[in-house]
Amino acid sequence: MTAHRVHAPGASPKLTETDLFRLRFLGAAREVTGSRYLLETHHSTVLLECGLGQAGGRARQSVPGRWGLPPEQIDAVVLTHAHIDHTGMLPRLVADGYRGPVYATPGTEDLLGVLLPDAAWIQEHEAQRTNRRLQRQGRPLVEPLYTLEDARRALGRVRSHPVDERVRVTGDVTVRFRHTGHILGAASIEVWVRDEVHHRRFVLSGDIGRTDAALLRPPDPLPTADFVVMESTYGDREHRSMEDTLREFRGILDDADARGENVLIPVFAVGRAQEILYHLRRFEQEGSIRPRPVFLDSPMAIDATELHQRNRACFSDELRELIGSGEDPFRPQQLELTRTAEESMAINDRRGVVVLAGSGMCQGGRIMHHLKHHLWRPGTHVVIVGFQARGTTGRALVDGAKMVKIRGQRIAVKAEIHTLGGFSAHADRSGLLDWLDGFHDAPPVVLVHGEPDAQDALAEAIVARGPRSVSIPERGDVLVVPRSGDAFRHASARS
Ligand SMILES: [Zn+2]
Incomplete structure (x- = not known):
């Protein structure tokens, strides 16, 4: 059991016959923004989260590796909550050719109606400002990452489903939203992937709220999972009461x-x-x-x-x-x-x-x-x-x-x-550990959505509480989940 990055030398990130699915970390790996995780089975592809990252990677022109594959090959998108670092690339995804549904809770759908047009306004505004400068320098102009029209088209693809209801998003992938506090409509996502014989369930935490929040109900307990993909924003800090x-x-x-x-x-x-x-x-x-x-x-x-x-x-x-x-x-x-x-x-x-x-x-x-x-x-x-x-x-x-x-x-x-x-709308270090304690049988943990210091500190604290595998993917890393046996293999993008 280790708190360090799990390197799997020689492990192939390709899906073999003995594998059920793989999970690719396209963003929010060793950082807090740009949440995007691509789930690929033998039959379907689901994008979990579609967040905007920090400056860089914001160019309108296509960036290799941005989506992991051509957007028209993605079958469904599922969102944990409306914050732009989890949803702000949706308009770009749709503009790049995505034509499938976007699953979210009703609260998230409502907030997206406010936040995505605002994000588009900011993008258009930033491009205008840049272009005034470029024009004076006689240089070629840029286009905004996306426009209000792109945002409207993205909103048209959102299909809301209540918390606690199972939703079959593709032939072999089913999800269920569970309350997680944080902001209105925010959810953790339980994900089931099945073939004719096997099934695996993992949980994507989304941003975990506080149990002492004034407005929102506390995060729902989630007792079982084969593994947990968990945020770690405040993994090294306690909030004031x-x-x-x-x-x-x-x-x-x-x-x-x-x-x-x-x-x-x-x-x-x-x-x-x-x-x-x-x-x-x-x-x-x-x-x-x-x-x-x-x-x-x-x-x-x-x-x-x-x-x-x-x-x-x-x-x-x-x-x-x-x-x-x-x-x-x-x-x-x-x-x-x-x-x-x-x-x-x-x-x-x-x-x-x-x-x-x-x-x-x-x-x-x-x-x-x-x-x-x-x-x-x-x-x-x-x-x-x-x-x-x-x-x-x-x-x-x-x-x-x-x-x-x-x-x-x-x-x-x-x-x-x-x-x-x-x-803060985020659980602090104790809150994160308590949330994890809600699972029976200490499932392996994959830490995302955190700066390196916070992630390393949280990984150490998790392992100190009992034997358990913790891995911290870098951007581009892949988890391969076999049909049976060990929860996953972690293949580094760099090995
Ligand atoms: Zn958030």
Whole structure:
């Protein structure tokens, strides 16, 4: 039993007569984005996840190995959840010739209707910007990775199926979605592959949510699998407890209220925005904060909030009860929804208010003009509630920058910057280990969707709890699953 990469020297990644299927890791291998795994049997091919990766691999022209085979040869696509790093290449896949169905939960289908057109808008916008530069340099222009029209065509291929229902996606592959918390509609996928005599079942975890999440029901227990393909984003980290996080948040709101100053919260439109609204409303109900105007300043977040109300099956018992009694859990008393740019600009003159606006990492979006008008004011509170990638304005604020550049202007940072890490939608290291403990018989584990440090630390922790095989594929690696006997062979793309 080893926690290290399993090299299988000489193992052929080709399917032989004794093999049932193979799994190719096209993305999210030793990294957190671009989730794409190709399942190939003797009779059919299913793409699990269709995520967009970091910069690079974004060119519109076809990239060898992007899909592992011509898209028209893929029979079905199955998605765990709507986040773009799991779905953002769908429009490109369809534009490249994919004509089959895309299976997802109803919540995921709803969110895709908001997120994919937005992703397409960003792609078109980025290409326009690049082209203005290229044009000035007299160089050939680029095309966007995909367009709004491509996104619409991709959405037309989505077929939603409820959680817990078995769906036969090809002649020999059946899947079932199981709740996994994380975001609205998010699921783990149980996958059965069968021939006339044998069958194997594995679980693709998707992004694993928290058991102490306020809105969503905790991940469903999954007792059996021949092996588990599991995310490892926070494999080396524990989150601050929700209780501590909420206490700190209340303290910030009290202070801003006492001084009549604003609280600015950069949010992702899906998930975090709704969670913050929920806590604000609950604080008001409990009487632990004084009600004040709260602006949800993001058309996409407003749409996403409406979709949350439609997908109650994903929520915790408490929240379902609340909605059942006619309450709106996402509506603080003085909530104002601002859709137009004019309404958004008008907030600049208000004091003593809370503003939720995108983008979540302060890279563009309406939060930028709020920051420009308030960052220099001592007394303003900026509350960071999500992950901030390197190189973003959000990260600079978290790291204590004294000056940031916003829309070409240098703005002094006199506001108080708070980082509340406890709102993460991902299970932390303990949460991941607990999720894995839910399986009987310690199935072999394949770690995906994590940076190397997080993956190595998690692999070590898993093995420390008892003998079990853990492997960590690199991009291009293949797991070959025989019809019987050992769960799989792992063939490195490099050997
Ligand atoms: Zn996710």
